[in-house]
Amino acid sequence: MANVCERADRGVEACQIAVRIVQFSRDGRLRTLTISKDALSLGLAAQCELGQGPGPLQTSSGLGAVPSIGSAGAPEVASRGLPEEAYEGTKRLRVLMVEDEPADVELVVRALRQAGFETTADIAQTGEEFTDLVRKNLYDVILADYKLPNWNGLESVAVLRQEGLDIPVILVSGALGEQTAVECIKQGAADYVLKDHLARLPEAVRRAMRERKLREDHRQAQEELARSNRDLEQFAYVASHDLQEPLRMVATYTQLLAERYKGKLDSDADKYMHYAVDGALRMQKLVQDLLAFSRVGRQGMALENTDSNAVLQLALLNLEAAIQEGGAIVEHAQLPAVVADGSQLVQVFQNLIGNAIKFHGSEPPLIQVAAGVKGKEWVFSVADNGIGIAPENVDNVFVIFRRLHTRAEYSGNGIGLSICKKIVEQHGGRIWIESKPDHGSIFYFTIPIKAMPKQ
């Protein structure tokens, strides 16, 4: 059977649908069913479960709340047509029909049964009935006539959206103009089947349910991913937060011991106390940085129009001691205004410039900050004349806790650049390095150019 109108995604172009309809007509395959309504009514009435009372349902699908209501009807247990089992072979199919013509209901149910669906159908003739039924029961698919006296089948799509339900709606209707067909798909109907052409219905149902299953799987995977990320951040936060308190005890009391007993025991004791104090203070810094790292994702961003010149000045102010101590010179061009979280951007500049000062070469550090437009992004660069990074390590520097030098050579815990990466990526940008050992490094990062969203 030819398809009147292939199921199309919501954003589908009107012309594509129109072409399909026209092709179909040219094929001359559009024909009406030859069985008369009367014959069908007689022959099929017994199979059609008109207005069947909703029975208690159980589901593991997690789609919306399903209150079990104690009305007549055999309990229908978990085997209800979850998409997985429902789209191939003989499967149970629970249908809600928006229809005022009993004979048409019979035709539809018959078409589905012939295709192997063990079909039960409820019927809604008004918007109220429809809303009531979708709240009470879980349906696999909704088959809606386009035009009812007081109710437009397409309105069911809006109701489902309002109720937060993802149930495919297939319009089953008499001939519609192509404009209307296009409009239906745009509004979110899964498909459109002519009443004269019901043989196509089972395939349309299978496909709509397959697609719904895919959407559901996708949604679940995304939720799972988001949840796992949240858990991880929460863990990092709690761990680092709760570590601070006992660590504070260790740090202050080893310091007190060192202060009070220094030179009063032997030289080994002094050395051991120094190790203990140093270890405790280092761990404290580590925990604080880890906390800062987890905070980047946890607190979200306060996006605002941000002058990166002011941001840079703040970063330089925070680095004042290091700049003076290292005899560093920081030059910068005029920097742009960007839409960003200002305090996070300060952190990026501060970490990059701080690193450039720390990893200086034999010359006093000279650091140049600049920015330029490339495509739809601002590309910022922080260039230095420091020791540079070997090519095999240019990606490693962004990995958390990764250090390329011994502690005796350079202090630090390997979190700074991973915080930069996290912040930049959270803004939708990228960060990378160009470097050669002994020839300095250039850190680049991008911030997408965009307008501040209107409040």
Next chain:
Amino acid sequence: MKTQPEILMVDDNPADIDLTSEVLAQSKSHFHVNAVNDGVEAISFLRRKGKYAQAPVPDLVVLDLNLPHIDGCEVLSNIKSDPALARIPVVIFTTSQADSDISRSYKLGANCYLRKPGNLPEFVAVVQSMAEFWLGFASLPQKEKR
């Protein structure tokens, strides 16, 4: 004659009480530190209930927020809603950096909010300047006779 300033420290961590007492013992002013370990004890002390019938009226309360039984905020609101106690300056001294804790404390009438520093030099500086400021420089209402 000026009497020895009385400090009430409310903290469930004996290490912090010891460290604070240690720091204050080294300062020139002779502060006397009274320590209790939870909020219920703190309120009994301030109201001179039970074994605290003879307790001095403190000149300064140093209050942790995370306390067993009755937390620091509740102790704080007890102090500030009691006309006999409200004049006593209360310094919140805690590890919490949460904005919510800070703003709640000030709303309830805390006179100052200090975070416990993580290393000894800072801890000494904070505790000494806190005591010197509140018990030395600041002018406070006179104690009522009780």
